[in-house]
Amino acid sequence: METASLLKKYNVAVPRYTSYPTVPYWDNENFNLNDWKQNVIKTYADYKQEGISLYIHLPFCESLCTYCGCNTRITKNHSVEQPYIDALLQEWKMYVAILGETPKIKELHLGGGTPTFFSAENLEVLITILLQNAELSADAELSFEAHPANTTPAHLKILYALGFSRLSLGIQDFDPKVQFLINRFQTPKEVATVTSTAREIGYTSINYDLIYGLPGQTLSGLNETINESIAMKPDRIAFYSYAHVPWLKPGQRHYTEKDIPVGDEKFALYQLGRNLLTEAGYRDVGMDHFALKTDSLFEAINTQKLHRNFMGYTNQHTHLLIGLGVSSISDAWTAFAQNPKTVEAYFDKIQQGQLPIEKGHLLTDEDLEIRNHILNIMCREKTSYQKGIPAAVQGRLKPLLVDELITVDDTEIKITARGKSFLRNICMAFDEKLWLKQPKTQLFSSSI
Numbered sequence: 443m444e445t446a447s448l449l450k451k452y453n454v455a456v457p458r459y460t461s462y463p464t465v466p467y468w469d470n471e472n473f474n475l476n477d478w479k480q481n482v483i484k485t486y487a488d489y490k491q492e493g494i495s496l497y498i499h500l501p502f503c504e505s506l507c508t509y510c511g512c513n514t515r516i517t518k519n520h521s522v523e524q525p526y527i528d529a530l531l532q533e534w535k536m537y538v539a540i541l542g543e544t545p546k547i548k549e550l551h552l553g554g555g556t557p558t559f560f561s562a563e564n565l566e567v568l569i570t571i572l573l574q575n576a577e578l579s580a581d582a583e584l585s586f587e588a589h590p591a592n593t594t595p596a597h598l599k600i601l602y603a604l605g606f607s608r609l610s611l612g613i614q615d616f617d618p619k620v621q622f623l624i625n626r627f628q629t630p631k632e633v634a635t636v637t638s639t640a641r642e643i644g645y646t647s648i649n650y651d652l653i654y655g656l657p658g659q660t661l662s663g664l665n666e667t668i669n670e671s672i673a674m675k676p677d678r679i680a681f682y683s684y685a686h687v688p689w690l691k692p693g694q695r696h697y698t699e700k701d702i703p704v705g706d707e708k709f710a711l712y713q714l715g716r717n718l719l720t721e722a723g724y725r726d727v728g729m730d731h732f733a734l735k736t737d738s739l740f741e742a743i744n745t746q747k748l749h750r751n752f753m754g755y756t757n758q759h760t761h762l763l764i765g766l767g768v769s770s771i772s773d774a775w776t777a778f779a780q781n782p783k784t785v786e787a788y789f790d791k792i793q794q795g796q797l798p799i800e801k802g803h804l805l806t807d808e809d810l811e812i813r814n815h816i817l818n819i820m821c822r823e824k825t826s827y828q829k830g831i832p833a834a835v836q837g838r839l840k841p842l843l844v845d846e847l848i849t850v851d852d853t854e855i856k857i858t859a860r861g862k863s864f865l866r867n868i869c870m871a872f873d874e875k876l877w878l879k880q881p882k883t884q885l886f887s888s889s890i
């Protein structure tokens with residue numbers, strides 16, 4: 443089949459599979475706080491030697507980038523920093539009490555919103571107090587997301603002194619026309635300055651986030667954005683497909699759908715980016731991510747250590763991931779839990795001295811098996827069934843096989859080079875819950 447018709451066929455609403463089951467399919471009714479605590483305790487005990495991962499959500503941003511799909515709170519009032527840090531520290535204390543000891547941290551990520559909205563001093567207080575109730579494992583990886591326009595040398599220095607060695611800069615696009623449409627501004631010069639300062643201080647891995655499919659994006663504009671990005675030699679580049687979900691993110695109604703490249707046009711942007719990145723020595727790692735051969739994510743492919751969680755791809759797999767802060771998702775391997783989505787609801791629960799959990803899901807044995815297949819597809823480009831592929835899965839794989847996105851033998855499914863661009867669609871073949879109950883309204887962004 444021609445690329446154009448493949449695109450039409452596979453450009454449907456599909457989850458991003460940062461979890462299985464995906465959030466809209468969680469069985470919240472059969473989930474409660476006590477079960478959640480028990481699952482955390484058990485997974486912690488079962489995998490104590492590997493340590494835990496921590497994700498901290500810092501939701502504030504000074505202005506809204508209209509395309510943004512993240513959980514944010516827009517304000518220019520920095521007095522919000524202190525109470526939010528207090529709440530995070532109380533939440534952490536509750537988890538430490540549940541674990542019954544100070545855990546070993548293998549991975550710590552500050553996401554957002556904009557972590558660099560907070561002053562360097564406040565971030566120092568947060569991390570210092572948090573680490574009084576934790577031990578950093580010798581090979582711990584500490585990372586944060588940063589906005590090039592407000593990341594100061596003080597942020598970089600203080601976080602480095604606390605153990606941070608990786609940062610991820612949001613760029614999205616350098617084209618002034620696109621930046622105007624998405625209300626997000628930063629120049630290549632600002633990015634170059636933050637990058638070189640970080641390198642001088644000692645940061646060993648710098649990631650840039652770019653997006654294709656943004657309103658007003660053209661092939662020539664994207665060509666320039668990518669070339670300007672590559673020139674600064676980031677270790678990793680996340681090249682995301684723009685997720686258009688205006689029913690969830692009304693900010694996306696600030697531009698009209700006529701401005702958004704879709705279908706063939708969007709795929710051409712993806713192919714251009716992919717080619718430029720590959721020519722510059724970046725190798726694709728799973729979905730959306732590219733890394734230089736010197737980066738640990740690249741190494742993780744060869745050593746089969748690549749893993750995917752709510753934060754994206756990582757080589758630091760722990761079975762327990764605790765997410766602190768508004769909207770954060772925690773993963774105890776056998777259960778998921780999500781915090782409330784507004785700062786107010788989150789504060790309410792913390793003030794009541796309760797773990798701020800709003801919903802969750804306990805994984806069944808079937809969920810766990812499917813989750814493994816989806817992780818294999820996302821991270822290893824293949825998966826296998828010891829006792830043969832179930833008939834239902836075989837049926838759903840057939841069209842993918844005909845379109846040469848996969849190869850299949852008795853027990854194993856492998857992704858072809860062509861299939862790499864359709865990983866989300868391939869995962870869907872394993873997603874029993876989605877097939878059992880097709881959504882009545884659109885829940886997910888389109889796959890391309």
Ligand SMILES: C=Cc1c2[nH]c(c1C)Cc1[nH]c(c(CCC(=O)O)c1C)Cc1[nH]c(c(C)c1CCC(=O)O)Cc1[nH]c(c(C)c1C=C)C2
Pocket residue numbers: 456457458459460461462464465511512513553554555682683684685686687752753771885886887888
């Ligand atoms: C730093 C910002 C984050 C981005 N994604 C996440 C964070 C913390 C984590 C995340 N993304 C989604 C979920 C829901 C769980 C799931 O579906 O498996 C979580 C916890 C999914 C999602 N992400 C985006 C949208 C529109 C959705 C809903 C489902 C879908 O339509 O696909 C947008 C989006 N947010 C981020 C990225 C990179 C991204 C799209 C490329 C950042």
Ligand SMILES: C[C@H]1O[C@@H](n2cnc3c(N)ncnc32)[C@H](O)[C@@H]1O
Pocket residue numbers: 509510511512611612613614651652653682683684685686
């Ligand atoms: C954390 C990263 O998530 C990406 N990001 C945020 N919102 C969206 C969206 N709607 N579609 C695609 N990517 C998005 C940006 O690249 C940001 O830097």
Ligand code: SF4
Pocket residue numbers: 502503505506507510511512514554555556589612626
């Ligand atoms: S893209 Fe980053 S800075 Fe912009 S609104 Fe989203 S989280 Fe905030």
